[in-house]
Amino acid sequence: MEQNVICRGLSKTYQQDAIIVQALSGIDLDVPKGDFVCLSGPSGSGKTTLLNLVGGLDAPTGGEITVAGQRVDLMSQAQLATMRLMHLGFVFQAYNLIPVLTARENVEFVMQLQGMDRKERRARARAILEDVGLEGLENRRPAQLSGGQQQRVAVARAMVSGPSLVLADEPTANLDSRNGEMLLELMRKMNEGRGVTFIIATHEQLVMDHARRLIRLHDGRIVSDELQR
Amino acid sequence: MSITLRLAWRNIWRHPRRTLLTSSAIAFAAAILVFMVTLQRSSYDKMIDFTLRVYHGHLQVQPKGYLDKPQIRNTIPDARALASHIRRLSGSASLSVRAMGFALASSKERSYGVQVLGVETENESHVSTIPGLVRKGRFLSSDDAQEAIIGYLLARNLKLNVGEELTLLGTGRDGSVAATVVPVVGIFESGSADLDRQLVQLPLGAFQDVFSMGNHGHTIVVVGESLEHLEELQRAVRSGLPPESSLVVLNWEALLPGLKQAIQMDWVSGWFLYASLIIIVSFSILNTFLMSVLERTREFGIMLALGARPGRIGVLVIVEAVWLALLGLAVGVVIGTATVIYFHIYGFSYPGMEELAAHYNMPAVIHLALSPLSLTLGPAVILLVTCAAALYPALRIRLLKPADAMKAV
Numbered sequence: 001m002e003q004n005v006i007c008r009g010l011s012k013t014y015q016q017d018a019i020i021v022q023a024l025s026g027i028d029l030d031v032p033k034g035d036f037v038c039l040s041g042p043s044g045s046g047k048t049t050l051l052n053l054v055g056g057l058d059a060p061t062g063g064e065i066t067v068a069g070q071r072v073d074l075m076s077q078a079q080l081a082t083m084r085l086m087h088l089g090f091v092f093q094a095y096n097l098i099p100v101l102t103a104r105e106n107v108e109f110v111m112q113l114q115g116m117d118r119k120e121r122r123a124r125a126r127a128i129l130e131d132v133g134l135e136g137l138e139n140r141r142p143a144q145l146s147g148g149q150q151q152r153v154a155v156a157r158a159m160v161s162g163p164s165l166v167l168a169d170e171p172t173a174n175l176d177s178r179n180g181e182m183l184l185e186l187m188r189k190m191n192e193g194r195g196v197t198f199i200i201a202t203h204e205q206l207v208m209d210h211a212r213r214l215i216r217l218h219d220g221r222i223v224s225d226e227l228q229r
Numbered sequence: 230m231s232i233t234l235r236l237a238w239r240n241i242w243r244h245p246r247r248t249l250l251t252s253s254a255i256a257f258a259a260a261i262l263v264f265m266v267t268l269q270r271s272s273y274d275k276m277i278d279f280t281l282r283v284y285h286g287h288l289q290v291q292p293k294g295y296l297d298k299p300q301i302r303n304t305i306p307d308a309r310a311l312a313s314h315i316r317r318l319s320g321s322a323s324l325s326v327r328a329m330g331f332a333l334a335s336s337k338e339r340s341y342g343v344q345v346l347g348v349e350t351e352n353e354s355h356v357s358t359i360p361g362l363v364r365k366g367r368f369l370s371s372d373d374a375q376e377a378i379i380g381y382l383l384a385r386n387l388k389l390n391v392g393e394e395l396t397l398l399g400t401g402r403d404g405s406v407a408a409t410v411v412p413v414v415g416i417f418e419s420g421s422a423d424l425d426r427q428l429v430q431l432p433l434g435a436f437q438d439v440f441s442m443g444n445h446g447h448t449i450v451v452v453g454e455s456l457e458h459l460e461e462l463q464r465a466v467r468s469g470l471p472p473e474s475s476l477v478v479l480n481w482e483a484l485l486p487g488l489k490q491a492i493q494m495d496w497v498s499g500w501f502l503y504a505s506l507i508i509i510v511s512f513s514i515l516n517t518f519l520m521s522v523l524e525r526t527r528e529f530g531i532m533l534a535l536g537a538r539p540g541r542i543g544v545l546v547i548v549e550a551v552w553l554a555l556l557g558l559a560v561g562v563v564i565g566t567a568t569v570i571y572f573h574i575y576g577f578s579y580p581g582m583e584e585l586a587a588h589y590n591m592p593a594v595i596h597l598a599l600s601p602l603s604l605t606l607g608p609a610v611i612l613l614v615t616c617a618a619a620l621y622p623a624l625r626i627r628l629l630k631p632a633d634a635m636k637a638v
């Protein structure tokens with residue numbers, strides 16, 4: 001099967017003054033196209049660090065990362081920006097949205113960066129917001145939306161650029177279980193309907209239950225990697 | 230509207246009070262600059278015009294080389310006829326013929342080297358304020374009268390009073406001795422110490438007699454209605470010169486180079502003051518933008534994660550600065566311009582200026598000129614400085630690492 005993400009001997013150390021923290025050590029990981037992966041593990045185990053490295057938000061101190069056939073660890077800042085813009089989607093824990101832009105404008109923002117023309121942007125934004133169940137709320141600003149609605153806008157924004165991989169860091173952490181459930185179902189739908197790969201970091205059981213594959217991290221190492229269904 | 234413009238506009242209204250305070254500072258500085266620069270430049274026009282009308286005039290026709298070396302032999306032949314010819318060509322301008330020589334001036338008690346000027350008695354008052362500034366006695370009566378007026382400092386030095394006799398001893402155009410004894414009929418105070426100390430005026434006819442000038446003169450002084458159309462006037466005057474003559478038409482900048490320099494100096498020193506105002510404002514802008522960039526670190530991190538280039542976010546910050554500046558400048562320029570228009574109509578006068586002005590026949594109020602340059606120069610500088618102040622915070626965004634930015638709260 002075609003691999004979307006390949007990590008080989010990936011490691012990351014942080015140095016703050018004299019203290020050296022080994023956040024990741026020797027991660028080997030293959031994520032095939034269309035997978036729905038949950039990264040779990042205790043706080044400080046390296047989940048966010050791994051997502052950041054895969055997404056090119058941070059540089060590894062060792063090892064290789066390939067995303068959609070391209071070596072992320074060898075890219076310049078500008079190449080990384082283009083890579084993120086064209087191939088990746090991100091969903092973070094909270095405050096994902098640009099507060100002065102409406103839901104529709106937040107979704108359109110990415111397409112604007114991609115240089116898409118106005119008409120197509122409008123049409124796509126409307127369609128995706130409908131898909132995530134936000135029709136009628138397009139013109140609200142983030143502050144006028146509930147936490148669950150905000151996260152759905154964030155998913156819509158991550159999906160709208162047509163990425164092959166979406167990285168989500170604790171997307172449900174600020175939601176109650178009902179809203180968390182709805183968000184996960186939405187992501188599942190996107191995963192199945194569009195064949196987009198998802199890697200979700202979490203320590204919530206709810207998310208783990210929805211995952212096809214569950215990877216556990218501990219002290220920067222993969223301690224288990226199992227298929228759930 | 231492009232997304233960057235819209236985003237920037239909304240961003241500046243995230244903190245309405247901060248935005249209003251910063252743009253008020255910009256507005257205040259802009260209003261002051263609009264008024265001060267206009268006042269300064271309007272005063273210059275007044276000052277130049279006033280200074281020139283005392284003695285030098287706007288233009289002078291002179292023999293070539295006379296300005297650098299005023300030799301009595303270097304003359305304009307038949308000067309009055311030439312002056313009437315030019316007068317017909319140059320519309321409403323005033324002209325007056327002068328002749329000049331150097332002499333030793335003596336009273337009973339003392340002697341001083343002086344400049345003796347022969348003037349056309351009926352025309353001189355149109356090109357010079359000196360005839361109107363005779364403090365004691367009167368101005369010269371007619372072109373052939375044997376009489377003189379002298380500056381008040383010279384009168385004091387020579388211990389001469391109106392009605393007493395002045396002896397002049399010099400060299401005529403043909404090299405002969407030029408000597409005469411004339412009564413002083415008036416004592417003037419021009420406001421220029423140089424003129425008041427060394428100028429003696431005779432009627433042109435009398436001067437031509439004494440200095441063996443025949444019908445020759447040395448300069449034709451020209452004063453137009455205003456300095457604005459000086460170049461046209463200069464062209465008109467030049468067209469009236471005899472074809473192969475060696476005469477030149479000099480404008481005031483050539484006649485009085487010190488005046489231009491003095492004005493440039495004043496202009497520069499004015500800008501030192503303005504610069505300090507602008508610097509204070511720019512620090513307030515810099516502060517605002519450092520704060521606003523710092524508190525949005527996480528938001529910028531998200532933009533970077535979405536694939537925005539740091540340069541694009543930098544541009545966003547600059548555009549925010551431009552919006553803020555335009556907001557302040559719009560208000561400032563309106564207030565500044567309204568003030569200028571008020572003083573354009575009703576005139577502005579420096580405190581204490583009336584007395585001084587009255588003494589020297591000078592206009593007491595300045596009607597500010599409505600010049601587009603004066604109205605926009607200051608605001609343009611503020612706009613530039615605002616962008617420059619936002620540049621540093623904007624460039625700092627380049628140093629932002631997406632992963633670290635995401636961790637900020």
Ligand SMILES: Nc1ncnc2c1ncn2[C@@H]1O[C@H](COP(=O)(O)OP(=O)(O)OP(=O)(O)O)[C@@H](O)[C@H]1O
Pocket residue numbers: 014015016021022023041042043044045046047048049050203
């Ligand atoms: N910028 C940094 N500087 C220094 N150490 C860091 C930095 N970022 C993370 N670390 C350290 O790296 C380790 C892994 O952190 P990471 O954020 O990846 O954990 P996590 O699994 O996401 O934890 P959590 O569940 O709390 O979000 C931790 O020990 C953390 O203290």
Ligand SMILES: [Mg+2]
Pocket residue numbers: 047048049169
């Ligand atoms: Mg984390």
